[in-house]
Amino acid sequence: MKFIIQRDKLVQSVQDVLKAVSSRTTIPILTGIKIVATEEGVTLTGSDSDISIESFIPCEEDGSENVEVKTAGSVVLQARFFSEIIKKLPMDTVEIEVQNQYVTTIRSGKSEFNLNGQDAAEYPHLPQVEEQNVFRVPTDLLKNIIRQTVFAVSTSETRPILTGVNWKLENHELICIATDSHRLALRKAKVEAENNITCNVVIPGKSLNELNKILDDTNELLDIVVTENQVLFKAKNILFFSRLLDGNYPDTSRLIPAESKTDITVTTKEFLQAIDRASLLAREGRNNVVKLATLESDTLEVSSNSPEVGKVVEQIQSNSIDGEELKISFSAKYMMDALKALEGNEILINFTGAMRPFVIKTLHDDSMLQLILPVRTY
CATH class of the missing domain: 3.10.150.10 (DNA Polymerase III, subunit A, domain 2)
Known part of the structure; x- marks a missing residue:
């Protein structure tokens, strides 16, 4: 040669x-x-x-x-x-x-x-993939879908299935869900699918992270081929194969609350920066816990208390607060991850009580949501 x-x-x-x-x-x-x-x-x-x-x-x-x-x-x-x-x-x-x-x-x-x-x-042969179940996604959309879900996969091998992202395709809609059982990220997108194919697979988070580093930010369509134990992504001059995870992904639809007791809308950037500041004093050992409370006249209080270090309290003006008053604690890291994944200037947070999971969405956009379980603080 x-x-x-x-x-x-x-x-x-x-x-x-x-x-x-x-x-x-x-x-x-x-x-x-x-x-x-x-x-x-x-x-x-x-x-x-x-x-x-x-x-x-x-x-x-x-x-x-x-x-x-x-x-x-x-x-x-x-x-x-x-x-x-x-x-x-x-x-x-x-x-x-x-x-x-x-x-x-x-x-x-x-x-x-x-x-x-x-x-x-x-050298071992690459998997032979029969191209029956093919659907197409613009490359930049695929990169966004990965970015908005993959961070929520579990890093622990105790439940291997949770180290992957669940991809479900039906009626030309792709639904991608990742959860580590403390938080959940969901993203939906319309895709081009041949013969109205369906699939329900779990792709390792590690594979999706590597794929994301290789793909260019173009709106060119990328072919995705799914078989029983492999998925193939075909971009221009690149083939990316990944094995799929074995097992059934848990039914997460029951986790997402249907109703809420307190609804807050707030400017994403302002809220993210306040959480970031509060987390500076949050004790690492307590999983970086920050408290959120509703006050009079649509004001929110973000605080964190670490006996050895000190405490921080900050008030921010929300755009609206509807429903019952609320005091809740959660991981600052999970909240910041979720806010960075969402697009849009304003977010809506639906709370169903201090100990129930709450949902964060972009205003006027149902294609993505983030869910976080609160932390008990006594």
């Missing part, structure tokens, strides 16, 4: 597939990146058997030449060394040539490296 390639294109592709490569793997060859050159272009693959990423660099794109393939072929190179070498090469083009015993020469300008490679035939 021998080809000459634009260095910046190669660096970008290597960075993308590296996100799937793990140094802690039971299959030694998976610490490498598989490189395949054909007359169409060069394909790089990285995998840790949970996530697999394939990046394709076409020989020609938009009238400019990326790759000149002299001889087709394939090799697997150690990801860590290969990525560091490529980043530090002196010139804009790189020549890669594989000789006997998979020894690979990497040349750029006056710099030359020899890396010991491995036989690409030993």
Whole structure:
């Protein structure tokens, strides 16, 4: 195998597939990146058997030449060394040539490296995905959906199913839900689906985080293919496979209260900054608890008390308070995460009492909601 390639294109592709490569793997060859050159272009693959990423660099794109393939072929190179070498090469083009015993020469300008490679035939095959259940989402919308839900997945392995985001598709509507049993994030979106397909799967939060780092902010449609145990995201020149989590996701619809006793609307930014300030003194040990109380004339009091450190009290003007008066305590971190995920200048918070979960929504937008369980403080 021998080809000459634009260095910046190669660096970008290597960075993308590296996100799937793990140094802690039971299959030694998976610490490498598989490189395949054909007359169409060069394909790089990285995998840790949970996530697999394939990046394709076409020989020609938009009238400019990326790759000149002299001889087709394939090799697997150690990801860590290969990525560091490529980043530090002196010139804009790189020549890669594989000789006997998979020894690979990497040349750029006056710099030359020899890396010991491995036989690409030993590299595990990517999952074969039959493209029956396909739906399409604009890339920037998908990035938003991930950003607005994935932070709420559980980081504890005691209930593995909660470390993923539940994706349900029916009637051309995608509903994504994440919960760690102390809070919940929900986002709905209309999508293009063929033959009115339905699906109900749980995608690992880790996979979605990695996918989000790779995707560009474009409104180009991205194909999503779901099978029994895999999901495939197909963007331009990138394939991203992830395994799905086994098991049934809990029914979260019962968690979301239907009625409320106190409704507060408030300016998002002002409220977020007040919570942020109050959390400065909140004791880490008590999960960063902040108190919220309603006062006369639509005023809210945000406070935090830490006996060793001190206390903070701040009043902010809400836009409206309807219903019963309220005193409630909650995790400042959960509230700030939720507020950052919502879009819009104004939010509506529906409370159903001091010990019941409360719902935070953007005003006049039903496509997303955040739910938080309060904290008992005595």
